[in-house]
Amino acid sequence: MDQEIRQAAESLMQSNSYNIQSPTLDISHSHSINTIPSLRPDYIISEDLLAGHRANGRMSTVRRFFCMFVTFDLLFTGLMWLICVMLKGENIMKALNEQIYHYNVQTSLFDVVLAALCRFVVLLLFYALIYMNHWIIVSISTTLTCVFLTAKVFLYDWPHSTQPVFEVLLVLTSFVLSWGEAWFLDFRVLPQESHARRFLITNTDSERAPLIQSYVRGLPSMYTESVGNFYSPLASPDGSMYGFNSGPVLGRYPPIALSREQEENYKTLAAKAMQEAWDLLHKKDWKLEKASGADSVHTMTVPKVGKIFKLTAFLDVTPKFLLDELFYRVESLSQWNPAILESHKVQVIDEHTDISYQIAADGAAGVVSSRDFVNLRHWAYLENRYVIACVGTEHPSLPKNDKYIRGENRAGCWVMQEDPNNCNKCIFQWVLNTNLNGWIPQYIRDTAFIGVMFDYVKHLKQHIARLRESGRL
Incomplete structure (x- = not known):
């Protein structure tokens, strides 16, 4: 009787060990490009992996979303600035003349829009046209934006502002959006594109691919x-x-x-x-x-x-x-x-x-x-x-x-x-x-x-x- 119980227990333990799966790589989780884990051979193809793939050399989906986000940053900042201008109750041409042609750092918020325009031009130049794969440019743009907005807070004439709530929201929105761009590029765009490139190496559509995957899979951090x-x-x-x-x-x-x-x-x-x-x-x-x-x-x-x-x-x-x-x-x-x-x-x-x-x-x-x-x-x-x-x-x-x-x-x-x-x-x-x-x-x-x-x-x-x-x- 004891022997039968022991055999049943051993069978149960063996069946449980067979059912244990190796943890898959969750690439939907955020990773910095500086801390990308080694590619495991047992992950599944997810939407995040497909988003990082450059089909036929075109821009990846996740990078295209980043470019759209940068464009949204410019348009939203410009719209917020127009709302602030219109809420003053002045003629639109007179308001634009004071904000742009007679610009003064203490009374005008048009420089916040210019900062968003600079981010738009620089980020699209390096990450859309040049297709750069490094975070240094977005980190510089975010740092300079933060320095500028901090200085703006001290220089702007807040006591004489007619709509301080919306003007504060404009500054805070620009601050948050610039940090959102840095986070999204470093923790989403670059890691997903890196995973997609390494996945393609290990899963080449070749009639001999299954024979070579035991070697390639996991490169460049693992061997056969x-x-x-x-x-x-x-x-x-x-x-x-x-x-x-x-x-x-x-x-x-x-x-x-x-x-x-x-x-x-x-x-x-x-x-x-x-x-x-x-x-x-x-x-x-x-x-x-x-x-x-x-x-x-x-x-x-x-x-x-x-x-x-x-x-x-x-x-x-x-x-x-x-x-x-x-x-x-x-x-x-x-x-x-x-x-x-x-x-x-x-x-x-x-x-x-x-x-x-x-x-x-x-x-x-x-x-x-x-x-x-x-x-x-x-x-x-x-x-x-x-x-x-x-x-x-x-x-x-x-x-x-x-x-x-x-x-x-x-x-x-x-x-x-x-x-x-x-x-x-x-x-x-x-x-x-x-x-x-x-x-x-x-x-x-x-x-x-x-x-x-x-x-x-x-x-x-x-x-x-x-x-x-x-x-x-």
């Missing part, structure tokens, strides 16, 4: 579940995936201290690059361009982008080791790849993200001159593959150099997957999506890219063989 089991707890060389060194990168190009906003911008860009590269990898439009033994290069033409390339090769090394070699040992890239003159790690964003700088040698027998590239790189473990996404970016330590033409890497990736026939070997894929900039004939460009990809994998195989001979592999 597999990361915790990936790193070795043993001591390892600095700069290796087995022992991440978060210290400063000491090299020719110094890192900078990044603000929180800069870090999140880099991580957001990395997430988008990962999604785009993943989608390109699994497109069905790839066509075989050239084969060399077991290795092959496929191409695909993308509208508004041009031709992109995909290399597939088989390497005698584990995917994990290759990830370590290509991502964490980027400084040694020029030592085994003659197509690279210099390779530097410039800035470490986190364990999975960094910014690197490469200078490529001349290509196509000197027809294609040397280029340099600034790359944002990010790796993740997706669908039993290690994926390194790469996209061009900018960095303050790496301005354009007159000596080289600055190339641009669009979203591309390196993919390392375990060979199903041999766990010590891997299938290596490289999606190359590059704009070399400068005028280069299409045929020469395509031939150069195909040659570069085959040469790359040839030198990589030679490098792996040397590592094995030296006992490092």
Whole structure:
């Protein structure tokens, strides 16, 4: 009998544990842009989330309401001022002449309307036309309004006012509306738009999206579940995936201290690059361009982008080791790849993200001159593959150099997957999506890219063989 009761209790406890849901993110609750919580994967799509979305690049609904509120501020303040003028019982033209043309700070309240007009022009300029995503402008406008209204209270001749109640209401209304604008922008507009942007990253309408969401979901503040089991707890060389060194990168190009906003911008860009590269990898439009033994290069033409390339090769090394070699040992890239003159790690964003700088040698027998590239790189473990996404970016330590033409890497990736026939070997894929900039004939460009990809994998195989001979592999 006791055993049956115990079993029933255990069943009840288990069923209750299954029914417990993780708390969802209530984005209808006000959050400051400076205290946005990490995006959780289990929230629901609400009207607030949709209000922050920019459909087809248009202004979001919540920002449009803010612009309407600023317009209401001007119109309501102007209407209150007209009521105050008319209640004096004077001819409208005479009243306007005294209030505007013979303005006196002690007797006229037209300056309150001018303050509302200034707020209207400045706020719509920065938040509607320029589409600024920072609270500094509205904070300045609110602060200056408060200073002006406080001074107005001391300077205005209240004892001789004929309608002091309405005039006091005009000043108080202007004060409240200016603070309402600051609150609404900082606690509603900016947080909702930020949530909407991050939601779009984690819910891209792609046939492969469910496979990548385990990695992207929660960026830029969370990582994949597999990361915790990936790193070795043993001591390892600095700069290796087995022992991440978060210290400063000491090299020719110094890192900078990044603000929180800069870090999140880099991580957001990395997430988008990962999604785009993943989608390109699994497109069905790839066509075989050239084969060399077991290795092959496929191409695909993308509208508004041009031709992109995909290399597939088989390497005698584990995917994990290759990830370590290509991502964490980027400084040694020029030592085994003659197509690279210099390779530097410039800035470490986190364990999975960094910014690197490469200078490529001349290509196509000197027809294609040397280029340099600034790359944002990010790796993740997706669908039993290690994926390194790469996209061009900018960095303050790496301005354009007159000596080289600055190339641009669009979203591309390196993919390392375990060979199903041999766990010590891997299938290596490289999606190359590059704009070399400068005028280069299409045929020469395509031939150069195909040659570069085959040469790359040839030198990589030679490098792996040397590592094995030296006992490092």
